[in-house]
Amino acid sequence: MTRNTTRTTSFDVAALAGVSQSAVSRAFTPGSSIAEETRQKVLEAAKKLNYVPNSIASSLTTKRTNIVALILGNLGNPFYVHVLHTFSQRLQEQGRQVLIFTVDPGAESDEAILHLLKYQVDGVILTAAQLSTRMTSICHDRGIPIVLFNRYIPGSDASGVRCDNAGGGRLIAEAFLAAGARSFLMITGDPKGTTSQDRARGFVERLLEEGVRRSDIAEIEGSSSYEGAYSAVLRHFGDKNRTRPEAIFGINDIMAMGAMDALRFRLGLKIPEDLMLAGFDDIPEGRRAPYQLTTVRQPINQMVDEALDMLHLDEPSLPIERGLDHPIAGRLIWRGTIPVPPAYQWPAGTTREAEPNAE
Amino acid sequence: MTRNTTRTTSFDVAALAGVSQSAVSRAFTPGSSIAEETRQKVLEAAKKLNYVPNSIASSLTTKRTNIVALILGNLGNPFYVHVLHTFSQRLQEQGRQVLIFTVDPGAESDEAILHLLKYQVDGVILTAAQLSTRMTSICHDRGIPIVLFNRYIPGSDASGVRCDNAGGGRLIAEAFLAAGARSFLMITGDPKGTTSQDRARGFVERLLEEGVRRSDIAEIEGSSSYEGAYSAVLRHFGDKNRTRPEAIFGINDIMAMGAMDALRFRLGLKIPEDLMLAGFDDIPEGRRAPYQLTTVRQPINQMVDEALDMLHLDEPSLPIERGLDHPIAGRLIWRGTIPVPPAYQWPAGTTREAEPNAE
DNA sequence: CGCTTCTATGAATGCGTATGCATTGTTTGC
DNA sequence: GCAAACAATGCATACGCATTCATAGAAGCG
Incomplete structure (x- = not known):
């Protein structure tokens, strides 16, 4: 059998059911004026012929x-x-x-x-x-x-839905500050992407409000990927004179994970003991035991x-x-990559998760 | 402006270009009989009107x-x-x-x-x-x-493409045996899926050929997911009297990763020192530093x-x-979750990877 | 019982494009 | 220089379905 078989159309079904093509169409259109009895006849005939309405054809008129x-x-x-x-x-x-x-x-x-x-x-x-x-x-x-x-397109009037990325960046900044960090590194993604920009902006804004010096906030680019962040971190810390920041904000989880692996497995650092870290998104991978990534959950x-x-x-x-x-608004999910400050007052809306992999 | 705007059709373009609708259609159909000059006229008019051929309509005839x-x-x-x-x-x-x-x-x-x-x-x-x-x-x-x-559907004549799953299972079995393992645990996926069945079958076949006893090959079900394998492992090893196998075969990488995390982070085992492990698929996640998963790469x-x-x-x-x-055929990718036997002769087609995350 | 109001149905048409066919103008071959 | 082959074009139709319109019958109403 070849593919040129002429398809079964509503006319074929109509013929078998003894009705008009219109009736077949109506039988498949909810809310149209057709007697229940007729509809059943049509559906029966359709089933016999394995007929399925052609939505390509129907969308031409609808x-x-x-x-x-x-x-x-x-x-x-x-x-x-x-x-x-x-x-x-x-x-x-x-x-x-x-x-x-x-x-x-x-x-x-x-x-x-x-x-x-x-x-x-x-x-x-x-x-x-x-x-x-x-x-x-x-x-x-x-x-x-x-x-x-x-995301949004600056200068455009296109509509959009997004996480409050700037607000999320602020949540991370606050968590770092509460844990005592005073020097920071951001790993950003696509420099043209508003998502990355906004998260970084909110993060920096909050830090500056708390008196952190601009010079204590560094930034490197991680191309929005695990691999990009991994190698960006190695490159950055390859310069041995560079002072190590106390906290790293990966603009999204997958980059935070890449950074984390580079820090632990190539630079021999412990997290959060030597360095604290956070991401953004709350992807399932970041919840897993090797990462336990503190992050902002996008709803x-x-x-x-x-x-x-x-x-x-x-x-x-x-x-x-x-x-x-x-x-x-996103919500802060506090896991293992930021040490919990003594007697810490959890901000409203924060979720603390220990080992979610355990049932 | 509402969505009921009548769309610009090939007739509109034809009118603007001063040709017939047929000519417009032909201008957009490679290989059809139309003068280059006419085609240009049409394309120009089309661009002016932001005209794009409606593939819904065209697929009705084609x-x-x-x-x-x-x-x-x-x-x-x-x-x-x-x-x-x-x-x-x-x-x-x-x-x-x-x-x-x-x-x-x-x-x-x-x-x-x-x-x-x-x-x-x-x-x-x-x-x-x-x-x-x-x-x-x-x-x-x-x-x-x-x-x-x-996958394939038993009893059907549907065509398919697949990895040689049984052969891949055999490769894993051989690697385990070469590394000295004599007792095994398989974590299988969907019991109805031929993929999981075939990999397990090839694995077991090869082991039996080498004289491994049937009773030294256990099997648990990990529902084809990280979480499924993670909790299946915890359940299995929760029974303290259970003797620990020397090697675990996760029928796919994501399950092997779940098993690995449960073994390391919940049961305190070291891989490959205490236990060797392998997966199947070669997903990028398994190549990352925390896992370094030995596996079979699907092409x-x-x-x-x-x-x-x-x-x-x-x-x-x-x-x-x-x-x-x-x-x-798949290909064995030997990474860190199986110890390399001394003076081991790498089988043909094996790739040995050290730390692929490093550039 | 005659009238209106509804409901169910079919015939006919349109959706936007591709293409067979006929026509015209052009080129080729001898 | 004329017939034949060909290239370019337009006309008309078909693709499969939804929907409008007209019609016939059923039901409601006084």
């Missing part, structure tokens, strides 16, 4: 594909894998599917947008990637809602839900909202 | 969507994230896109298949999930090629390429091949 595009920049970061998984599950529950576009980290997503326009997707979620304002306005003109996940489920809400997939006739920017 | 469905069972295993990424990149290079279907690990994919039929995908890749033979034959009847990735790129070849996306008129089963 102008809805039930496909949402997800642009992903960095699958090397487990956080975004989790994000993908969450989006996919939520959308599947709604009878929608995810069309994936992977983009090289840091690269422009413009080309991806051009491709997804062809598919007439109902909406676009953009994570971990750059996008020009020209593209957002093209999407807007074509009536395709686009929501930025955990993924809530962020995903709000992002999907902003897409207004169920009310396509609504005008597309613009310029919405919805920051959601 | 019967090709340039969409490939990827059914994923377990995104908690980084190996499959890597697989997803590789498929996505390859397909994007070909101008095709990936439609994601996530399925609960161990659950049937039948429902996913029903959904993807609606989208008239050009092909299906199934990883890490169960599938009934009824579904494979429905796909077959509808002319949709389906390729199983790293992902080759497997993905062959899987895509088997889909014959470029020759849709060919009859769908059935029953092809293409095992590809």
